[in-house]
Amino acid sequence: MERDREAVAFCPGHISGWFKPVFIAAEGLPGSVGGGIVIDRGVGSTAVPSDEIKVTCLYTGSDGSVLKTVEGSSPVEHALKTAGITGEIVTRSDLPPESGFGLSGAAIVSSLAAASRVTGTRLSKEQIFRIAYETEVSLRTGLGDVPAIAGGGYVCRRSPGLKGEIIRRYDMEQPIFVLNFGPLPTAGVLGEENAVKRIEDAYSGSCPGSPEEFFRTAGEFSERSGFVTPEVCDVLSACASGKIPAFMTMLGNGVAAYGSRAFAVFRDFGTPEEMHMSKTGFTGDGGDKK
Ligand SMILES: Nc1ncnc2c1ncn2[C@@H]1O[C@H](COP(=O)(O)OP(=O)(O)O)[C@@H](O)[C@H]1O
Ligand SMILES: CC(C)(COP(=O)(O)O)[C@@H](O)C(=O)O
Structure with missing residues (x-):
């Protein structure tokens, strides 16, 4: 072979x-x-x-x-x-x-x-x-x-x-900015009975039809989840004041916000990371050296 x-x-x-x-x-x-x-x-x-x-x-x-x-x-x-x-x-x-x-x-x-x-x-x-x-x-x-x-x-x-x-939509064209304040290991959170109960209570099964609706649904979940840390709370409030769609990243101690206006708001709190929606997910493509 x-x-x-x-x-x-x-x-x-x-x-x-x-x-x-x-x-x-x-x-x-x-x-x-x-x-x-x-x-x-x-x-x-x-x-x-x-x-x-x-x-x-x-x-x-x-x-x-x-x-x-x-x-x-x-x-x-x-x-x-x-x-x-x-x-x-x-x-x-x-x-x-x-x-x-x-x-x-x-x-x-x-x-x-x-x-x-x-x-x-x-x-x-x-x-x-x-x-x-x-x-x-x-x-x-x-x-x-x-x-x-x-x-x-x-x-x-x-x-x-x-x-x-799985319903996939592809019209999220603007950049996404993320600010992260440190680790939140997934296994630890999923092992906490209280945390899982809060997640279940916060969950609503609706599927968004636009990027704005996506960020609104996620933002509502952030508020109800009980995970919001003081740092995340400050950034979410600043985003709300500037009418910038934003939510707490699950499961991380951070905030994701939509559109280039988010950069200026995030810069006051730390170093934002810029990313975009992937249209393909994992493709399996890659280079090999024979
Ligand atoms: N770039 C990476 N390369 C190898 N292992 C990784 C990498 N990133 C994360 N991991 C592994 O995944 C674990 C973290 O899992 P998790 O808390 O679910 O984080 P994440 O939110 O990044 O998926 C790390 O402790 C490490 O073992
Ligand atoms: C939220 C989480 C359980 C963990 O996500 P991450 O911290 O990125 O590993 C995810 O896998 C999900 O089911 O939505």
Whole structure:
């Protein structure tokens, strides 16, 4: 079987605006329903052949310079073991982990895609999504991110899981700005009974028909969720005063706002990250060196 010397793959991230954990009885797995935006920034992975699994995570600035190196990633290692493949993986992301960008899911998907090509295993996109989904829900690092990033757009997931009903709309054309105030690990929040109860109470099942409606629905969920931190509250208030659509990123200690006017408001509170809606989600495309 032909193997590549090095393979790379990229997977977009996903920002949840609202969600509710739902068990998928038919699959015996947890999942969630909710709404989010598939974004054009995420995780790139490079894989080279190795008999062992080794993962190094590079967190970079927007200019690509490495700010932090972390050895190991439990979600990526778990997924490679499940797939029965080995490889030396380097992940690269210019967004922070544990901040509501769905990067655990993106790191698993891009790493499985790259590693499967260097080992010659050639997993299909569907196999990659299935392993990524099962890894995420078993480690509680995500519930709905993998179904969302399997396509593009801003999404309304009406039923849970990879086979769930997902409505995708693509008319979110303006830039999205995100301000982040630090980590909020997903597994910790999902393990708190009170937090899950608050999420269930805050959830409304409506699917938005426009970007403005999306940000309004997400903003209402932020208010009702009880997750809003003092920093997030200040930014949301400033956005409301300026009539800028905004919501708290789930699950991260941050705010996402719509349109270029958000930049000036955010700049008073920190360094905003600019991103756009991804039209495609994960495509499986990537360069290989033979
Ligand atoms: N770029 C990355 N490369 C490898 N693993 C990552 C990356 N980003 C996140 N992870 C893994 O996912 C875990 C965080 O999961 P979670 O709290 O769900 O964050 P997120 O909101 O980014 O999905 C991290 O502790 C790390 O193990
Ligand atoms: C909100 C969350 C449970 C976690 O999202 P993240 O923090 O980005 O991993 C997501 O997977 C969802 O189901 O909507």
